[in-house]
Amino acid sequence: MVDRSAGVPAPPAFAAASYLLADLDTGEVLLAKDAHGRYLPASTLKTLTVLTVLPDVDPRQVVTAERSDLVDGSKVGLDPGSHYTVGQLLQGTMLASGNDTATALARVAGGVPQTVARMQAEAVRLGARDTTVRNPSGLDAPGQLTSAYDLALIARAAMQLPAFRSLVTTKRVRFPGKEVKGKARTSFQIQNHNRLLYNYDGTIGVKDGYTIAARWTAISAVQRGSHRYLFTAMRRGEPSWRTQAAMFDWAFRYGPQVQPVGRLVEPGELERASTVTGEPRVAAAGRPASAALQAAGPTDGTLKVVGAGGVAAALLAVVLLALSARAKRRQVALARARRGARAASRR
Known part of the structure; x- marks a missing residue:
């Protein structure tokens, strides 16, 4: 769905079951396909996890990893019994998409079930009524679904937090390794999985994801001058950053000439x-x-x-x-x- 004026070409083709392009500041929706279709979120759901817990946690707090943190799927490599700061758990969650760090973060923020309940309440507050939360990692779970529209609401709210913006524009950091008594602690580098951040000027976030069932999912945001656009996609046919870049190229060139087809509701x-x-x-x-x-x-x-x-x-x-x-x-x-x-x- 797009409302083009004369002289505006069609937006570039994008292989996904559902997507949405919006002005990050005004909330005006410029382009949408099956925006409320409910699909598996994969790791894009971690955006809601961090949005929910970030205002209430101290990034300097030191926590001990537990064996219960080691859930399936992508991992940063937490070692049970070793110590990490909450800030490092946040980095592991949003940069390296660690299911282990996301689970540990939820545990530290009050407990995994309690954090999941808070995430659901936050989704309702934002107007994200297509979203059902089952875990803090985005790992496939029965009934855990969201939509391109809801991901846009969640990302728009998260991008208002300076700490979140700093987190999702970080490309790489050193992450602590296993603690071994009597030896200096080693570290290893983790990198942001958002390939757009390395390849497309002005990228300011946000998060991508993948599971076999969900396929590729993405939330991305780009700023050029005074304009900021937000793009979300679900069940993508391929993971290339170039197709997202083409969508942003179109938005920055023709966005001001396109009539909105809707808007993102306010919290x-x-x-x-x-x-x-x-x-x-x-x-x-x-x-x-x-x-x-x-x-x-x-x-x-x-x-x-x-x-x-x-x-x-x-x-x-x-x-x-x-x-x-x-x-x-x-x-x-x-x-x-x-x-x-x-x-x-x-x-």
């Missing part, structure tokens, strides 16, 4: 709208009781909302994919034509 906005309309706030699986809101502007310019029972007028104001400016103009023209026809019939 708490859907909660406030639910209070006004009396809609149930959230279902057990972390989704609205009326089902995920989906909207499209058909050729007659009317707005259709899919959901059990419909949504009251106040909630329509924040529907996730609003009418484009072009559709609104068509709607005004249709209204004028109807008024003209009624006037003619009375003559």
Whole structure:
């Protein structure tokens, strides 16, 4: 879905089941494909983990790794019994995509189940109603799903935190190795997995991920001058940074000429709208009781909302994919034509 003006070429092809391109500052959505489709997040979910715990942890705190931290999937290489700072756990989670460091971070932040519950609550607060959290690592788990739209909400909120921005623009650091009594502790280098960060000028984040079931997922953000754009993609067909770069090239060249097809809701906005309309706030699986809101502007310019029972007028104001400016103009023209026809019939 894109609303191009004359002279604006189509955006570049992108092989993914779902993606979204938005202005990071205004929240205006310029381009979307199946933005609310729910897919496995892989390690992009770590963005929500860090967003949730970062305000409450002390990066200087020293913690002891435990055997329970050593979950499946990608690992930084925590050694049970060895000591690490919370800051190093954060680096291991967002740079090297360590499932072990993400699990340790959740444990230190109050416990893994408690952190998962807080992540779910944070998703609801942000309006990320397509998201269901099962673990802090993003490792495949039954029912753990999110959407390109929700990843954009999560990343946009995280990018407002200076500590997070610093973390996701770090390319490489030294990470401590195993502690051995009587010997100097060794270290090894870990690198940021976000290839766009090394190859595309202006990249300011954020996180990518991969599992066999999820395929490649990505959140990326780039700044050029005063403009910042955010791109999210799920179930990508390939991991190349070049296809993301092509999307950003298009955004920076033509973005100001493209009419928004929707916007990212602000934190708490859907909660406030639910209070006004009396809609149930959230279902057990972390989704609205009326089902995920989906909207499209058909050729007659009317707005259709899919959901059990419909949504009251106040909630329509924040529907996730609003009418484009072009559709609104068509709607005004249709209204004028109807008024003209009624006037003619009375003559």
